[in-house]
Amino acid sequence: MRGGWSVTAVATVLGVGLCAGCATAPAGPSVMVLPGTGRPFDQFQADVSVCRDWAAKQVKGAFMDAPSWEVQRRYDNAYIQCMYAKGHQVPGRDLPARTPATPAGSPPPPPPAQTPPK
Numbered sequence: 001m002r003g004g005w006s007v008t009a010v011a012t013v014l015g016v017g018l019c020a021g022c023a024t025a026p027a028g029p030s031v032m033v034l035p036g037t038g039r040p041f042d043q044f045q046a047d048v049s050v051c052r053d054w055a056a057k058q059v060k061g062a063f064m065d066a067p068s069w070e071v072q073r074r075y076d077n078a079y080i081q082c083m084y085a086k087g088h089q090v091p092g093r094d095l096p097a098r099t100p101a102t103p104a105g106s107p108p109p110p111p112p113a114q115t116p117p118k
Helices: 007-019 041-059 068-085
Strands: none
Touching: 041 068
16 A cells, blocks of 8 residues: 555545635524514514525625624624614613723722711
8 A cells, every 4th residue: 555645535634624714604693683663573574584685695705705703793783784774673782881991001090989977
């Protein structure tokens, strides 16, 4: 037996190597959208279909040069914008308020004022 790679081994290595960086188009949204207030569910379903198609067109070709998480993020943003524009609800998250960062080199802020006990 001669040393070297078999045709099957070379094909496998090339196939895995070529697809290692491949991303696929999103199968659908990964975000929740709810029917708008007073909107019929049949209209919501029709809008879901229209917005899925529109979002897919917005990321068409992007999955060739962007990581899959980025393509999904772009898809989700396009889908949310479409559904919101059609009058549907996009639930949000309540995030804690952020305090602005103190610029480097500035003194720390004073402590909060103490109120005397009654």
